[in-house]
Amino acid sequence: ARKGRTPEEVVRRYLQKVRNPPEEDCTICMEALAGPSGYKGPGVGGISRAESVGRLSQCGHQYHLQCLVAMYNNGNKDGSLQCPTCKTIYGVKTGNQPPGKMEYHVIPHSLPGHPDCKTIRIIYNIPPGIQGPEHSNPGKPFTARGFPRHCYLPDSDKGRLVLKLLLVAWDRRLIFSVGTSSTTGETDTVIWNEVHHKTEFGSNLTGHGYPDSGHLDNVLEELRAQGIAEEDCLR
Numbered sequence: 001a002r003k004g005r006t007p008e009e010v011v012r013r014y015l016q017k018v019r020n021p022p023e024e025d026c027t028i029c030m031e032a033l034a035g036p037s038g039y040k041g042p043g044v045g046g047i048s049r050a051e052s053v054g055r056l057s058q059c060g061h062q063y064h065l066q067c068l069v070a071m072y073n074n075g076n077k078d079g080s081l082q083c084p085t086c087k088t089i090y091g092v093k094t095g096n097q098p099p100g101k102m103e104y105h106v107i108p109h110s111l112p113g114h115p116d117c118k119t120i121r122i123i124y125n126i127p128p129g130i131q132g133p134e135h136s137n138p139g140k141p142f143t144a145r146g147f148p149r150h151c152y153l154p155d156s157d158k159g160r161l162v163l164k165l166l167l168v169a170w171d172r173r174l175i176f177s178v179g180t181s182s183t184t185g186e187t188d189t190v191i192w193n194e195v196h197h198k199t200e201f202g203s204n205l206t207g208h209g210y211p212d213s214g215h216l217d218n219v220l221e222e223l224r225a226q227g228i229a230e231e232d233c234l235r
């Protein structure tokens, strides 16, 4: 396991002991917290007692330890854990974005709705490749359509803040993912992850253009949901 810890050790770091589980169901396996975990898959045998229950230290949500370990094993095992109920992130969340390049520069034109500033153009480039163990079909090729993808932000204070946070998201492999495109239906292809980008400059034919007065605030909220917040970057 990465960082020299087993999945159970990673999960336990974020948990407090629960001696008397409440009369509620574990929302991962839908079985009573007071009884054994309903998880029957591989990878948890012998590592913990099936009836152990833990409370996540920040949000307080409770689950079978075995269910949290199984959930962790289903992800990309990066040392972080996200509460499936309230999405609180423990540790630093990373994604499975394939290798590629992120570049940006300022262009001397204004976006619709932002007449008083220039524009930041971000260029993402990801080539096709082979899926790794962090993807759903390891060893299988993935395609990469429509690259380089160009995206636009106003070159304002808030736009530059969003850029700074997007650079962090890129390093944490959270901008793109590999999966099924909801636009084209193609499987095993590079897709946008959960952070919206504007890919049209002077028009809004796709709905992914300007003007959109709420865009920067939406992106800040989506970045926060990935564990990337303004406060963390000021440190």
Ligand code: NAD
Residues within 6 Å of the ligand: 145, 146, 147, 180, 181, 182, 183, 184, 190, 191, 192, 193, 196, 197, 198, 199, 206, 208
């Ligand atoms: P997707 O369709 O699975 O959608 C994932 C998220 O990305 C959604 O939130 C969606 O709203 C957003 N999204 C979809 N189209 C977008 C766009 N044009 N600009 C900004 N955000 C967009 O994700 P995907 O398959 O990565 O996105 C589809 C887009 O990828 C196409 O619109 C196109 O730009 C590009 N593409 C190009 C080709 C090509 O051959 N040129 C092929 C496939 C996809």
Ligand code: ZN
Residues within 6 Å of the ligand: 026, 027, 028, 029, 030, 031, 037, 038, 039, 063, 064, 067
């Ligand atoms: Zn459970």
Ligand code: ZN
Residues within 6 Å of the ligand: 056, 059, 060, 061, 083, 084, 085, 086, 087, 088
């Ligand atoms: Zn929670």
